[in-house]
Amino acid sequence: MTHTLAYRMSLGLLLSGWLLVSGAQAQTIRAVTETTPWTYLRDGRPAGLVTEIVEMTLQRAGFSDYRLAVYPWARAYDMALHEPGVLIFMIARTPAREPLFKWVGEFMALNYHLFRLKGRDEIGVSRLADARAYTVGVLRDDVRHQYLQANGHTRLVVSAESIDNFRKLLNRQVDLVVLTETEAASLCEQLRIDCGRIEKVHTLRDMSTGLYMAYSAATPDAIVERTRLAFDQVKATGALKKLPPGK
Structure with missing residues (x-):
């Protein structure tokens, strides 16, 4: 009886983990930003060094369904504030904003x-x-x-x-x-x-302060954690060293 219960618990944990990962992979991630020296539109498409780093991060995390967009800041910020599955980047991390988002990683000070x-x-x-x-x-x-x-x-x-x-x-x-x-x-x-x-x-x-990428508060934790781990891996390659130091 004990072995059967343990088996069922283990099976349940494995199934739960699989569902979390599958759900994270299935959800469309909308990555939004504004026009900056590192994020901008080129020939109508999002471009720039930080945009490339965000895309590398999402790909490394295994998210194939994502959309990148450049908006006026107020629109991007409102989306990240109120909608799930929104990744906003080049956002300053402040005490007032701390509880409003799920923070992933810092690009630069x-x-x-x-x-x-x-x-x-x-x-x-x-x-x-x-x-x-x-x-x-x-x-x-x-x-x-x-x-x-x-x-x-x-x-x-x-x-x-x-x-x-x-x-x-x-x-x-x-x-x-x-x-x-x-x-x-x-x-x-x-x-x-x-x-x-x-x-x-x-x-x-x-x-x-620092400029970060962060998820909207309603985004599942599994998505946030996968992105955070992938960002750390991208950072370890030295990709962020191309960004300028804070001035």
């Missing part, structure tokens, strides 16, 4: 800076509170938008795309924008302007 047009010496920021006196361009529902709102900044001008936000700075529609050095260089390149036209005025050290 980064620092954010306030930028102004060079020569606008009337815009002085020696501490974050000083920036409340100026209009600041932000990306809708981005971590910078959330951070500045939480710190009492009310003169925020919201854009759907990073490049639109940057254009507002160049056209003097906003006084400041929050960017990483890599983002700033990429936006200058896209618009074919000299990056000497802008300058850093303050570093938001409290915002120093």
Whole structure:
């Protein structure tokens, strides 16, 4: 009787594990992101170094049914916040977001800076509170938008795309924008302007964080764990070393 019970329990555990794996493989994963220097559309298809790493991870995890898409940040974030089976990548990991997602792995660390047009010496920021006196361009529902709102900044001008936000700075529609050095260089390149036209005025050290890939909270744990293990394997190949260090 004891042997029979043990056999049935073992069989049940094996069957449960098989169902978890099969279910994880069967579910369509929607991997979403925004336009960044490492994630963008090329000839209408998602491309970029981080996009390639995400695809390598999903393939290594054994997921054959996945879809990659580049959206405005607010749409990608809303999908990951409310729908199961959504993998959002290049998302900053913050204390407020910690319980909202199932975190997989970090691509890179980064620092954010306030930028102004060079020569606008009337815009002085020696501490974050000083920036409340100026209009600041932000990306809708981005971590910078959330951070500045939480710190009492009310003169925020919201854009759907990073490049639109940057254009507002160049056209003097906003006084400041929050960017990483890599983002700033990429936006200058896209618009074919000299990056000497802008300058850093303050570093938001409290915002120093990492950019991750993370699943929506309703995603089955089996999918999350398989992806996490696969990401660690991809990372071990040195693929992430091609990404720039945080600046």
